[in-house]
Amino acid sequence: MSGKIRHFYEFSDFRLDAENPSLWLNDRLVSVPPKALEMLTLLVRHHDAVVSREELLETVWRDTFVEEGNINYTVSLLRKTLGEKVKGELQFIQTVPKRGYRFIADVREVVESEADEKATTPNLIADSSDAIPAGEPKPQIRWHLLGIFLLGLSLTTSFAFWWKVDERGGLAGLSVAERNVRSVAILPLKTLGEREINESLSLGLADSLISRLGSLNRFAVRPLNAVKAYADDNDPLTFGKELKVDAILEGTLQTIDSRLRLNMRLLDVRDGAQLWQGSFDETKTDIFQLQDALSLQVTESLTSKLNQQERALLTKHDTENREAFHSYSRGRAFLEIRNIEKAIPEFQLAIRLDPNYALAYTGLADAYSAHALFTSSANAEFYNQARALAEKALTLDPHLSEAHTALGRVRYLHDWDWAGAEKSFRRALELNPNNVKAHQFYSRLLATLERTQEALAAAHKARELDPRSADLAIPLSAILIKRGEFDEALKVVTAAIEMDKDYRMAHRCVGTIYLLKGEYAKVIELGNQHFPNPKETDFAWASMLATAYHRVGQENKATQMRKHLTGLAATDLKALYYLAMHFSELGHADEAFAALQKCFELREERMIWTKDEWRLASLRDDPRFRELVQKMNLAR
Incomplete structure (x- = not known):
């Protein structure tokens, strides 16, 4: 029976498998990006003939608009991969000016049948009926010896793989799939021209891609907060090592008239190899089509196959409104740098532009929760708004991990609904482990x-x-x-x-x-460094300094700092909690409980640490302390 016919092309010490695209140097698999491998296959198949630049664009980049510079780059990459020059002379790819490229090495086409390959494979367990004379007992198959043989074969294979991984720095001979990329960082794109306009778009595209890849649970994907510090003068590989990732995606973003132009490349941080590169040119109105293409191509460059559910996650659109997307991206960028006042109106605008934009409701919920954390007054209003917004987001999209996190945050910090908060956080992590x-x-x-x-x-x-x-x-x-x-x-x-x-x-x-x-002198030293003017001391340091001065016997300064803290606590609930801790350290239990009771009634979020707060240790044996802990459902 004839088997499947396979075609190979051999040149120099290389073998090119055209059926299962791969390049081998002797018995070592050479890592070549997919587009470069397509170009090499096209050139080799037409060896000694000129392949025009137009044919390369139409064949290799048939589904993508790219600049001709991509051809030059890919040819250069192939020449480097093949070890092109010997004594200064080209031996593989020749440039034919104004026409294209020609593969000039001697090429041998090899045709093999899988059946032929199988026929040459020895039959390790022969048919015993042909070997044993009739009437003689058949010997028992020594299964334990066979097991030892198979175990040895397995160990040999494992050692061969280890040897393959270890040579030439560890990864040089491996395909992308064999590199086992388990962690990725998506860098904000470097902006070319219209910097202020493009920066928020750059962060928005990075944030979207991070969220999409993270939801697959195939890779550990660094969050936007980790990569936002990437600057134009940073080296991506060095930055990737700081982030402790296997691979890093970087590129440039440029707006030309009404078009967006992106040039991207995916690098292996461990050895600097380029795993993929691509260019995209879309109108500004096709931003979502751009997101889909980018998400799919990047992910497909890292993994062999995507199922239907994964493709749906990678092409999920949180909104179809371009302006709403841009407004949300600006809001998220402001929130990342803790500029809450500018973040809130951007999220509000995104919601007005698209009332069904669940992610925008989540962003606004996060902003209100952050506002509550840093406000000096009672925070119930902000947390109530955050809860309502998170619940609205979940009504629109029950599978939005960020919305479950936003709701869990309110349930934890303000509602003190421990079971509900845990349910929200666990669901968020089920949907996106990153x-x-x-x-x-x-x-x-x-x-x-x-x-x-x-x-x-x-x-x-x-x-x-x-x-x-x-x-x-x-x-x-x-x-x-x-x-x-x-x-x-x-x-x-x-x-x-x-x-x-x-x-x-x-x-x-x-x-x-x-x-x-108990290093009170150090506390005083640090406090004075941060606040040379005692009247400007914030509530946290005022509380610590008041206690430290008291412990070292500087009562005048302790009293001065206590008065300052008491003044802050009159209008700032957070300062009141720190005043309660100071009273506890003084042994003034009644004053401490009075302050804690007010914090409890107004649900100051720092109350969640009360049970095990070291600075409240003197109160723990007091029945009032146990009663307070029980009211918060934190009793042992």
Whole structure:
């Protein structure tokens, strides 16, 4: 019976498999991007004939509009891959001026039948009836020996794969699929011209692609917060190593009249190899078509096959309104830099432009929750608005991970609905395991519920997904402080300050750790560094300094700082909670409980840490403390 016929092309020490596109150097698979492999196959099939640039564009890039510069780039890449020049002379691809390219190496076409290949394979277990004379007992097959043989074969194969991975820096001989890319960073596109206009679009495209790839649960995808610091003068491979990813997508964005032009490339951070490159040219009105094409091509360059559900996730449109998308992107960009005042009107505009834009409702919910966290007055109004917006988003799209996170955040910080919050965070992570915010707030919830090991696992997962985030140091350090691991907590926040030297929360956390360690002189030193004018001291440092001055016997300064803190607490609920902690450290239980009761009634979000707050330790044996904890459903 004849088998399937397969065609190969051999030239020099290379073999090109045209049926299952791949290039081999002797017995080693050579990594070649898909478009470069298509070009090589076309040139080799027409060897000694000139292939025009027009034919290359129509055949290799038939579904994509690209510049002719892509041809030059791909030819250069092929020449480098083939080790083109020997003694300065071309031996594979020749440029024919004004006409195209010609493959000039000697090519041998090889035709093989799969049946022929099988026929040459020895039959390891022969038909015993032909070998054993009649009347003689048939020997038993020694299955244990066969098992040993198969185990040895398996180990040999594994060793061969390891050897293949290890040679030439580890990855040079592997195809994209064999490289086992498990983590990816999508960088904001470098903008060419109209910088201010294009920057929000660049972030919007990156955010959309991050969300789409993250929802597949095939790769760990770094969040927008991790990549937004990427600047035009950064080296993408160096930045990728800082992000601890296997692959990184970078490119440029340019607007020309009414068109958007993107040039993209996907790089393996581990050895610098280019895994894919593509160019896109669309009208500004086709932004969603651009998102779909980009999402599919990038993902297909990393994985062998996508199922129907995955394709649907990659081409999901949160809105069909281009202006609403741009407004949402601007709002998200403002929110990422904590500019809440500018973020809110952008999200509101996106909702007016498209009342069914679930993601815009989620963005506005996040903005109101952030506003509540930083406001000096009662925060119920902002949290109520955030809850309503998150619920509206889920009505429009029940499968939106970000909306479940937004709702869980309100349930945790304001409603103190621990079961409801956990349900929301778990659902968010089911829908998108790369949702860093969900991991972050889930870790805080688990710590509140005294499920410390789970809390640490969630906190470490968040930091694994976003290793450059200073923000993520705070929940992790809070868990470590809760466990009494002050030195470890100090290492975490010190590293955060190295990433963001102006991060106030991290500096506060350092002061808190030194206060809990009893190093009051250090607290005073740091407080005076941050606030040379005592009258400008914020509530957190005022609370710590008042206690530190009291502990070292500087009562005049302690009293001065306490009065300053009391003045802040008259209008700021957050300052009132810090005043309660200071009263506890003074042993003034009645004043401390009066402040905590008011914080409880107005649902100050810092109350969620009350049960295990070290600075409230003197109150724990008081029946009023147990009653307060029970009211919050946090009793043991």
